[in-house]
Amino acid sequence: MANLTPRDKKTLRIASIGIGIYLAIFCGWRVWGWMEKRRTDYRQLVRKAEDMKVSLLPYPTRAETAARLMEQFHMDPAKLNKATVVAEASSAIQRAAASGGVVLGPIRESSGRAAAHELATVQLQGSGQVTAVMEFLSRLQTLGYPILIDSVQVGAQPGPPGMIKLTLTLVILDFETWKSTEVPHA
Amino acid sequence: MNAAVNRNPGVVVIEIQPASLKIARGSSYAEMELQRTPAGLLTPECRLKVKSGVEAFLNRKPWRPAQRAICAIAAGGVSLRRMLLPITPASQLQAVLLLQLETDFPLPPAEMAWGYRKVSERTEPGGTPQQEILLAATRKETIAEYASLLGECGLNPEFTLSTLARAMFCPPGMYDGAVLEIGTHSSELLIFEKDTPASSRSIPWGSSLWTQGEAADAALASFAGFISSIWKGSRLFVISPSVANAITMVAKLAVHLPPSIHCEVLSAGSAEVRSTALAGLKKALETDGGKTLLFLRTELPKATGIFAVFPAGQLQPMLKTAAVLCAVLVLLPYAEAILFKPHLAKTIARIEADESRRTMIDRELAFLQSLKQTQPPYLDALYLFSKSAPMGTHIESLSMNRNGEVSLRGMMNTGDQVTDFRKKLIDSGFFSSVVVEEQSPGPNNQRVNIRLILIWKPASVRAAMNFGPTDAEIQKPSTGKDKPGKPPATPATPPGKPL
Numbered sequence: 311m312a313n314l315t316p317r318d319k320k321t322l323r324i325a326s327i328g329i330g331i332y333l334a335i336f337c338g339w340r341v342w343g344w345m346e347k348r349r350t351d352y353r354q355l356v357r358k359a360e361d362m363k364v365s366l367l368p369y370p371t372r373a374e375t376a377a378r379l380m381e382q383f384h385m386d387p388a389k390l391n392k393a394t395v396v397a398e399a400s401s402a403i404q405r406a407a408a409s410g411g412v413v414l415g416p417i418r419e420s421s422g423r424a425a426a427h428e429l430a431t432v433q434l435q436g437s438g439q440v441t442a443v444m445e446f447l448s449r450l451q452t453l454g455y456p457i458l459i460d461s462v463q464v465g466a467q468p469g470p471p472g473m474i475k476l477t478l479t480l481v482i483l484d485f486e487t488w489k490s491t492e493v494p495h496a
Numbered sequence: 497m498n499a500a501v502n503r504n505p506g507v508v509v510i511e512i513q514p515a516s517l518k519i520a521r522g523s524s525y526a527e528m529e530l531q532r533t534p535a536g537l538l539t540p541e542c543r544l545k546v547k548s549g550v551e552a553f554l555n556r557k558p559w560r561p562a563q564r565a566i567c568a569i570a571a572g573g574v575s576l577r578r579m580l581l582p583i584t585p586a587s588q589l590q591a592v593l594l595l596q597l598e599t600d601f602p603l604p605p606a607e608m609a610w611g612y613r614k615v616s617e618r619t620e621p622g623g624t625p626q627q628e629i630l631l632a633a634t635r636k637e638t639i640a641e642y643a644s645l646l647g648e649c650g651l652n653p654e655f656t657l658s659t660l661a662r663a664m665f666c667p668p669g670m671y672d673g674a675v676l677e678i679g680t681h682s683s684e685l686l687i688f689e690k691d692t693p694a695s696s697r698s699i700p701w702g703s704s705l706w707t708q709g710e711a712a713d714a715a716l717a718s719f720a721g722f723i724s725s726i727w728k729g730s731r732l733f734v735i736s737p738s739v740a741n742a743i744t745m746v747a748k749l750a751v752h753l754p755p756s757i758h759c760e761v762l763s764a765g766s767a768e769v770r771s772t773a774l775a776g777l778k779k780a781l782e783t784d785g786g787k788t789l790l791f792l793r794t795e796l797p798k799a800t801g802i803f804a805v806f807p808a809g810q811l812q813p814m815l816k817t818a819a820v821l822c823a824v825l826v827l828l829p830y831a832e833a834i835l836f837k838p839h840l841a842k843t844i845a846r847i848e849a850d851e852s853r854r855t856m857i858d859r860e861l862a863f864l865q866s867l868k869q870t871q872p873p874y875l876d877a878l879y880l881f882s883k884s885a886p887m888g889t890h891i892e893s894l895s896m897n898r899n900g901e902v903s904l905r906g907m908m909n910t911g912d913q914v915t916d917f918r919k920k921l922i923d924s925g926f927f928s929s930v931v932v933e934e935q936s937p938g939p940n941n942q943r944v945n946i947r948l949i950l951i952w953k954p955a956s957v958r959a960a961m962n963f964g965p966t967d968a969e970i971q972k973p974s975t976g977k978d979k980p981g982k983p984p985a986t987p988a989t990p991p992g993k994p995l
Binding site (some may be wrong): 345346348349351352353355356358359362366369372373375376378379382383385386387388411444447448451456458459460461463464465470479481483485488 | 508535616668673823829831832835836837843844847854856858859860861862863864866867868870872874875878891892893894895896897898
C-alpha cells in the first residue's frame with residue numbers, strides 16, 4: 311500500500327469529518343422523527359385515557375344505583391331468560407297469590423307488544439280479603455320478574471265479609487330488547 | 497489519629513514541599529513528585545499530572561460540593577514573626593495589621609498572602625496594654641498557584657505552615673526550644689520564644705548529604721554551625737517520619753552542636769508516619785478542628801457575576817451539569833413516551849375490554865329505573881281513597897289503569913259528603929283531575945249514588961310528594977289487636993254487598 315502524503319491525509323480527514331457530520335445529521339433526523347412520532351402517539355393515548363377517565367367517572371354511582379334497585383326489586387335483569395321468564399313469572403304470581411290468601415280464577419296469557427318491549431300480557435281474576443289483595447298487589451313488584459300492573463279493577467265479591475273481587479292486567483317486560491331509557495307517562 | 501479522621505471524614509490534608517505533594521484523607525494516602533520551573537512555579541506537565549493524580553485520589557463526583565483541604569506549605573519563602581501591638585477591638589485589628597505589614601514587608605499587603613494568630617496579652621509596668629501577634633506572610637503567587645490547582649480538583653484549600661503543623665507534637669514548656677525536621681534535601685526549623693513559635697527557617701541541607709563520606713561530616717558540621725548561629729536556645733527537638741531516623745540524626749548532630757544545646761527526639765505520634773506535617777494537621781483537626789492553626793489568606797480580586805457565586809474550578813462542572821439537566825429536560829417527554837406508552841396502551845385496552853360490562857350496567861340501570869318509574873301507584877291511590885272517604889261510604893267498583901285513569905263508583909250518605917270527599921282528593925295533590933261524573937239521589941233520598949273520574953299526576957310531579965301512611969297509622973291496627981276486649985280490625989262489609 312502506497313504511503314499517504316500529508317495532503318492525502320488531510321483530504322481523508324476532511325472527508326471523514328464531512329461524512330461523519332452528514333451521517334450524524336441524517337441519522338439524528340431519523341431518530342428525532344421516530345421519537346417525535348412515538349411522542350405524538352403517546353400524547354394521543356394520554357388524551358384518549360383522559361377522555362375515558364371522564365366517561366368512567368359516573369359508573370361507580372350507576373353501578374351502586376343499579377345494585378340498590380336490583381335489591382329493591384329482588385331481580386337481576388341480566389339473569390332473566392326470555393324463553394322462560396313468562397312461565398316463571400306466572401308461576402311466581404300464582405304462588406304469591408296462594409301464599410297471600412288470594413284465590414285466583416281464570417288466567418289468560420297473550421303476547422305483548424314488541425314495540426313497547428312487552429313480552430307477554432297476563433290477565434287474571436281473583437278474590438280475597440281486602441288486606442290479602444293489598445298485600446298481593448304490593449308483592450307483585452318484588453317477585454323478581456319485570457312485571458308491570460297495567461290495570462286494576464276492584465269490585466264486590468259475593469261470599470264471606472271483607473271479600474273483594476280483583477281483576478288484574480299484568481305486563482311482563484322484555485329486558486333483552488331494552489336499548490335505551492324510556493320513561494313513558496305514568 | 498484515626499479518631500481525627502473519623503470526626504473529619506471529608507477533610508483532606510496536604511503537605512506541599514518543593515519537590516513533593518503528599519495528600520491524605522482518612523487512611524488513604526498518595527504522594528506526587530513536583531517538577532518546577534527555574535522560577536519555582538510548577539511546570540505545565542507537572543500541573544496536569546498532579547491534577548489528575550489528586551482527582552483520582554479524591555474520586556469526587558462532579559456534583560458534590562468542594563471539599564475542605566488543609567495544606568501545609570514549606571517554610572521557605574514564608575516569613576513568620578511575632579509582633580507587639582496595642583490592644584485594639586477585633587474589628588480594627590485587621591486594619592492595624594495591614595498597616596504593620598506595609599511597614600515591615602517590602603511588598604504591599606495586596607500582593608501577599610498572610611495570616612495571624614493572637615498569642616497573648618500583656619501590660620508592661622507603667623505602659624499600655626499590648627497584645628502579642630504571631631504573623632505569617634508570603635508572596636501571593638505562591639499560594640495562588642496551589643489554590644488554583646487544588647480548586648480545579650474540587651478542593652477548597654486553606655493554607656498553613658508545615659512547621660506549625662509539626663509544633664502540634666511539642667510538649668508543654670518549650671520555652672526557647674526549637675523543632676527541627678530533617679528532610680531528604682532540605683530541613684525546616686521552628687524556633688520558639690517564651691513557649692510559643694517565633695520564627696521558622698528553611699535550611700538547604702538534608703539527610704542525603706550523609707552518604708557523601710568525609711564530606712558528610714563537614715556538611716553536618718556546617719549545618720550544626722548554621723543552626724547554632726541562628727538559634728541560641730538550649731533544647732533542640734528533632735522530628736522525623738521515622739523515630740529510628742530521628743535517633744540517628746540526634747546522635748550525629750549532638751557531636752557537632754555546642755554542649756549547651758540538648759538534643760531530643762520528638763515523636764510524631766507513632767514510630768512510623770508518612771509525613772510529620774500531615775500527622776500534625778490531623779492532630780490539629782482532632783484537637784479543635786484546626787482552629788489553633790495559623791491560616792494564610794489572600795486578598796484576591798473579587799470576582800463578579802456568575803464567577804462570584806462559584807469558586808474557581810467549579811464553574812465548568814456546574815455548566816456541564818446545567819447542560820446535562822437541560823438535555824434531560826428536553827429528552828424527558830420523549831423518554832416518557834417510550835417508557836410509558838406500552839403500559840398506558842395496555843391499561844386502555846383493558847378498560848376497552850370492559851366496555852360490555854359498562855353497557856350492561858347502563859342497560860340494567862335504565863331498565864330498572866324505567867320499571868320503577870312506570871310502576872303505577874295503585875296502592876297510593878287506594879290509600880288516599882280510604883283516607884278521604886267519609887263514614888258510611890260504599891265503593892261498588894274501582895278501576896285503575898297504567899295511564900293514570902281512575903274510575904270509582906259508589907254511594908255516600910249525603911251530598912255534603914261527596915263534596916267533602918272530592919275536596920279532600922283535590923287537596924291531597926295526587927290527582928290532577930277529579931270529576932264527579934254523576935251524582936244522583938238514591939231511593940227515598942237517603943243515599944247519593946256517585947261516579948267519579950280521576951286522573952293522577954305524572955310520576956315526575958308525584959315524586960316530590962309523600963302519600964304513604966305515617967308510622968302512627970301503620971302501628972294503629974297492631975295496637976288495636978293487642979288491646980283485650982276490642983274486636984279485630986276487619987272490614988264490616990256484609991257478604992254480597994259493596995265495599
